Amino acid sequence: xxxxxxxxxxxxxxxxxxxxxxxxxGVVAIALVLFVTERLPIDVTAILLIVILVVLEPWTxxxxxxxxxxxxxxxxxxxxxxxxxxxxxxxxxxxxQVGRQMAEYAGDSVRKQVFATVVATSPAxxxxxxxxxxxxxxxxxxDVANRGxxxxxxxxxxxxxxxxxGGMLTLIGTSTxxxxxxxxxxxxxxxxxxxxxxxxxxxxxxxxxVVTGSLYLIFVxxxxxxxxxxxxxxxxxxxxxxxxxxxxxxxxxxxxxxxTVGEATDRFGLEVDVVQVVREADRSVAPRRxxxxxxxxxxxxxxxxxxxxxxxxxxxxxxxxxxxSAAELSDGNDEGIITELVVALDSRLVGERLDPEGFREDFGxxxxxxxxxxxxxxxxxxxxxxxxxxxxxxxxxxxxxxxxSRRDDVIVAREPSRPEYRSDKAPIAVAIMIGVVAIAxxxxxxxxxxxxxxxxxxxxxxxxxxxxxxxxVEWDIIFLLAGVIPLGVALEGSGAAAYLAALVVSSARFxxxxxxxxxxxxxxxxxxxxISNNASVVLxxxxxxxxxxxxGANPFAFVLAVTFAASTAFLGPIGYQTNLFVYGxxxxxxxxxxxxxxxxxxxxxxxxxxxxxYIWGV
Numbered sequence: 265x266x267x268x269x270x271x272x273x274x275x276x277x278x279x280x281x282x283x284x285x286x287x288x289x290g291v292v293a294i295a296l297v298l299f300v301t302e303r304l305p306i307d308v309t310a311i312l313l314i315v316i317l318v319v320l321e322p323w324t325x326x327x328x329x330x331x332x333x334x335x336x337x338x339x340x341x342x343x344x345x346x347x348x349x350x351x352x353x354x355x356x357x358x359x360x361q362v363g364r365q366m367a368e369y370a371g372d373s374v375r376k377q378v379f380a381t382v383v384a385t386s387p388a389x390x391x392x393x394x395x396x397x398x399x400x401x402x403x404x405x406x407d408v409a410n411r412g413x414x415x416x417x418x419x420x421x422x423x424x425x426x427x428x429x430g431g432m433l434t435l436i437g438t439s440t441x442x443x444x445x446x447x448x449x450x451x452x453x454x455x456x457x458x459x460x461x462x463x464x465x466x467x468x469x470x471x472x473x474v475v476t477g478s479l480y481l482i483f484v485x486x487x488x489x490x491x492x493x494x495x496x497x498x499x500x501x502x503x504x505x506x507x508x509x510x511x512x513x514x515x516x517x518x519x520x521x522x523x524t525v526g527e528a529t530d531r532f533g534l535e536v537d538v539v540q541v542v543r544e545a546d547r548s549v550a551p552r553r554x555x556x557x558x559x560x561x562x563x564x565x566x567x568x569x570x571x572x573x574x575x576x577x578x579x580x581x582x583x584x585x586x587x588x589s590a591a592e593l594s595d596g597n598d599e600g601i602i603t604e605l606v607v608a609l610d611s612r613l614v615g616e617r618l619d620p621e622g623f624r625e626d627f628g629x630x631x632x633x634x635x636x637x638x639x640x641x642x643x644x645x646x647x648x649x650x651x652x653x654x655x656x657x658x659x660x661x662x663x664x665x666x667x668x669s670r671r672d673d674v675i676v677a678r679e680p681s682r683p684e685y686r687s688d689k690a691p692i693a694v695a696i697m698i699g700v701v702a703i704a705x706x707x708x709x710x711x712x713x714x715x716x717x718x719x720x721x722x723x724x725x726x727x728x729x730x731x732x733x734x735x736x737v738e739w740d741i742i743f744l745l746a747g748v749i750p751l752g753v754a755l756e757g758s759g760a761a762a763y764l765a766a767l768v769v770s771s772a773r774f775x776x777x778x779x780x781x782x783x784x785x786x787x788x789x790x791x792x793x794x795i796s797n798n799a800s801v802v803l804x805x806x807x808x809x810x811x812x813x814x815x816g817a818n819p820f821a822f823v824l825a826v827t828f829a830a831s832t833a834f835l836g837p838i839g840y841q842t843n844l845f846v847y848g849x850x851x852x853x854x855x856x857x858x859x860x861x862x863x864x865x866x867x868x869x870x871x872x873x874x875x876x877x878y879i880w881g882v
Contacts, residue, residue: 267803268631270728279634280526282759283323283758283761284323284324284325284758284759285758285759285760286762286803287320287323287324287586288323288324288755288758289759289760290753291313291316291317291320291324291751292320292751292752292755292760292803293867294313294316294800295309295313295748295751295795298312298798299505299794299795299799300794300795301843304613304699305740306740306743306744306796307625307739307740307743307744307747309743309744309747310743310746310748312550312747313747313750313751314331314332314334314746314750315331315749317331317464317529317750317751317754318331319584321729323760324429324751324754324756324758325757326753330623330753331748332746333749333750333753333798334745334747334749335746336751337446337447337745337746337749338446338712339439339442339443339446339745339749339785340636340742340745340746340749341712341716342436342442342711342712343439343442343443343453343716343720343741343742343745344737344742345712345716345718346393346436346442346715347393347396347411347559347591347736347741348390348426348719348728348736349392349696349697349700349715349718349719349720349722350393350396350397350731350736351396351694351728351732351733351735351736352386352693352727352728352736353392353697354392354396354400354696354697354729355670355685355686355689355693355727355728355732356685356686356689356690356693357686357687358687358690358693359388359392359397359401359684359688360400360401360685360696361402361687362384362414363384363400363401363404363408364390364403364404365381366380366381366384366408366730368385369731370408370412371412372413372414373412374412374414374418374486375482375483375486376420377408377412377414377416377479378419378421378422378482378485378486379478379482380408381401381405381408381419381423381425381426382422382446382478382481382482382786383400384401384404385401385423385427385430385699386426386427386428386429386430386433386474387430387433389426389427389428389429389430389431389433389435389437389438390430390431390432390433390437390470391433391434391437391701392437392697393436393437393439393557394427394428394431394437394438394842395738395841395842395845396428396844397427397690398423398424398427398845399608399675399732401423401771402420402606402675402806402845402846402849403669403675403676403677403678404828405419405423406419406420406677406849407678409495410495410782411831411840413495414495414851415491415492415493415494415495415633415871416485416788416849416851417489417490417492417493417850417856418489418585419489419854420844420846420850420852420862421485421487421850421856421857421861422481422485422486423491423842424840424842424843424846425477425481425485425666425834425860425861425864426474426477426478426481427842428472428831428832428833428834428840428842429473429474429477429478429832429868430474431831432466432469432473432474432564432828432831432832433467433470433474434463434464434467434470434574434701434703434750435461435462435463435464435469435704435711436463436704436711436715437470438797438831439741439798440600440797440798440801440830440831441461441746441827442711443745443749443798443801443802443833444461444805444823444826444827444830445460445461445643445821446460447640447675447752447762447802447805447806448460448747448805448809448820448823449824450459450539450753450756450810451805451806453811455576455819456798456811457817457818457819457820458809458820458823459820462705462707463701463703463704463711464571464705464706466643466824466827466828466851468875468879469824469826469828469853469872469875469876469879472869472871472872472875473832473868474775474830475716476867476871477864477867477868479746480863480864480867481864482567482815483874484863485860485864487730487861489856489859489860490543490856490858492850492851492852492856493849493850493851494520494855499602499603499604499632499657500602500632502659502816502837502851503632503633503635503640503657504633504640504659504764505515505566505632505633506634508566508567508568508632509539509564509565509566509567509632509736509738510564510567510583511542511563511564511565511583511584512560512562512563512564512565512581512582512583512584513560513561513563513569513581513584514557514558514559514560514561514563514580514581514584515559515580515581515582516559516560516579516629517559517580518559518579518580519579519580520555520578520581520620520704521558521559521561521580522556522557522558523557523706524553524554524555524556524557525538525541525551525553525554525557526553526554526621527553528563529553529621531578532565532567532578532584534646534647534692535568535644535646536565536566536567537562537565537566537567537620537621537624537630537631537646538551538563538565538630539564539565539566539630539659540562540563540564540565540600540630540659541555541557541561541562541563541687542562542563542564543558543560543561543562544560545628547735548725549599549600549630549659549661550624550628550629550630550659550660550661550664551624551783552624552625553621553625556573562584562781563581566620566630566631566632568644569810570721576773600630600659600660601659601660601661601665601678602632602658602659602850603656603657603658603660603676603677603678604635604655604656604658604664604677604678605629605655605656605658605668605674605675605676605677605823606653606654606655606656606658606675606677606847606848606849606851607642607652607653607654607672607673607674607847608649608652608672608674608675608845611650611652611672611673611674612673613650613673613674614635614650614651614652615650615651616647616650616828617647617649617650617651618631618634618646618647618648618649618650618656619644619646619647620645620646623656627658627660627664627666627668627673627674628660628661628667629658629659629660629664629665629668630658630659630660631645631656631657631658632655632657632658633645633657634648634654634655634656634657634816635654635655635657635848635851636648636651636653636655636848643822644765650769651842652844653837653844653845653847653848654848655677655847655849656674663882665678671735672735672736677849686726686727689726689727691726692725692727693727694726695723696718696721696722696727697718699714699718699721700714700717700718702716719733744796744799745798745866746797746801748798748799748802749802750766750807751799751803752802752803752805752806755802755803755806756805756806756847761806761810762810764807764810765807765808765809765810765811765814765816766810767811768780768807768811769811769814772811772815777815777817777882778873778877778882779783780811780815780817781817781822781825781876781877781882782825782826782869782870782873783829784804784808784811784822785826785829785869786829786869786873787803787804787829787871788800788804788808788826788829788830789802789829789830789832789833789834789835789869790835791803792829792830792831792833792839792840793833793834793835793838793839794836794838794839794874797830797831797833797839797840798830800826800830800831801826801827804826804830805826805827808822808823808825808826809822809823810826814829817880818880818881820880821876821877821880821881821882823874824876824880825876826871827871828868829869830871832865832868834858834860834861834862834864834865835859835861835865836854836860837852837863838855843857
């Protein structure tokens with residue numbers, strides 16, 4: 265009733281602001297500031313929003329039960345279940361196998377490599393959450409580039425964008441679709457045209473988006489991307505590590521002989537980390553603290569320029585040189601592989617200060633360099649707080665990299681040499697996924713129930729171990745959903761959504777409906793690129809539906825426009841988590857995303873809006 269009243273006022277004059285609307289808009293403003301500035305982790309921001317909404321219940325209408333209702337919401341539980349199902353598929357190595365087969369086709373043609381990347385990524389992202397799909401394919405695509413003598417920078421942004429477009433093929437392709445479906449169903453009591461999305465409700469439109477975007481990436485996009493990382497780049501040269509790595513020998517009679525690596529590191533100081541211990545023909549990579557040192561051992565240490573002199577002045581050590589290449593540092597063998605690790609979305613490293621010695625003990629890898637936001641950090645990496653998307657250059661034994669590739673803390677930007685996948689479980693995992701999709705598509709049972717049944721089936725059949733269920737979930741996304749869902753309820757219930765819609769109606773009264781729909785798409789795309797895609801859906805779908813009703817348009821068309829725009833963030837690295845995953849390995853700068861993404865965003869805005877108008881009408 266509030267929405268109808270405010271919309272009606274739009275025709276008579278300026279909509280009326282109420283105290284409830286002002287308070288809720290104030291909470292929205294706080295949310296936007298926190299999302300944009302990232303002063304707090306995203307999950308902490310979500311919890312804070314719940315607290316604020318409940319404390320301000322007289323104005324927001326959100327009591328304690330409603331405030332925590334997001335944790336039990338169908339969308340939240342469905343996303344949780346789908347993440348676990350995606351984790352089960354990833355444990356089988358199926359996605360990587362598809363990627364490798366496409367790589368064999370690609371060869372050294374950049375166009376074929378982009379085509380292979382898109383074909384391997386988009387269909388998979390329609391049925392698996394696109395975040396783990398990109399995490400799995402980053403090392404595969406990087407290897408495709410290296411084997412084809414192509415810069416990884418040409419392929420990694422297309423990988424991220426293809427996953428986002430593929431996520432629009434089905435309801436379960438991305439958490440944003442599932443949340444948008446839930447919001448649409450809730451608004452259906454007010455707008456008869458709105459309802460929960462079926463499994464393949466917008467597949468035809470998603471196919472238009474995938475084909476249009478893929479053609480752009482294959483024939484145009486890669487020309488707009490610079491080669492930030494040279495083909496088959498030497499990591500030491502790329503990270504300028506040669507200036508910070510030195511070889512020192514334990515001379516005869518040295519007081520260092522007989523002590524452990526940990527004791528030696530304590531003498532050197534916090535800025536010095538022992539990366540290797542070379543003893544005759546043996547090379548110990550990322551040595552443990554209790555490794556004993558002997559006379560004649562060569563210690564490869566990572567430090568900063570100022571601290572190298574400190575090492576030289578340690579009694580019993582003699583500087584004997586500095587490695588100039590990755591090959592020299594690894595001595596041409598596979599005992600210590602140099603590669604990159606990307607800090608993942610749900611990593612326990614996020615917010616922690618980098619402690620190379622502690623990292624070596626916990627992860628079994630030696631830290632050689634750090635890249636953040638496309639920029640190299642040379643001096644004083646010790647003590648730097650790590651964030652999502654930070655890229656660490658490390659050296660580790662192959663078995664350690666194999667183990668790290670199965671953890672959720674980091675993404676290994678190089679395919680493991682001896683991957684341990686449950687390939688024998690792949691047919692079972694695929695059968696379970698097909699069953700979940702088919703039963704939900706036939707509407708025998710809702711997607712929530714079929715997804716949960718699929719999780720149980722994954723464990724019973726051995727595709728997943730029971731203790732792997734929790735590792736497969738990106739908990740910050742779950743908390744984000746739980747926090748923004750009550751915010752959407754407050755936005756709608758207080759009349760704030762209707763108020764904003766009335767402003768849109770009053771300013772767009774003389775524009776054609778198709779143009780208003782296009783403007784909503786562009787607005788959502790811009791908002792999504794600075795805040796969470798899930799938050800933009802919750803905030804803008806109620807406004808879009810009310811605005812459509814106010815101008816006599818089809819609310820479902822506007823809901824779809826917002827949904828598609830929210831799931832395709834191409835203007836920067838922070839709009840979508842997959843963009844962050846490729847930031848470091850591609851050596852990108854912030855503007856690289858907009859260089860290739862802005863034309864794509866405009867192209868897809870036109871294709872999407874015209875597709876909506878043709879299929880559903882406006």
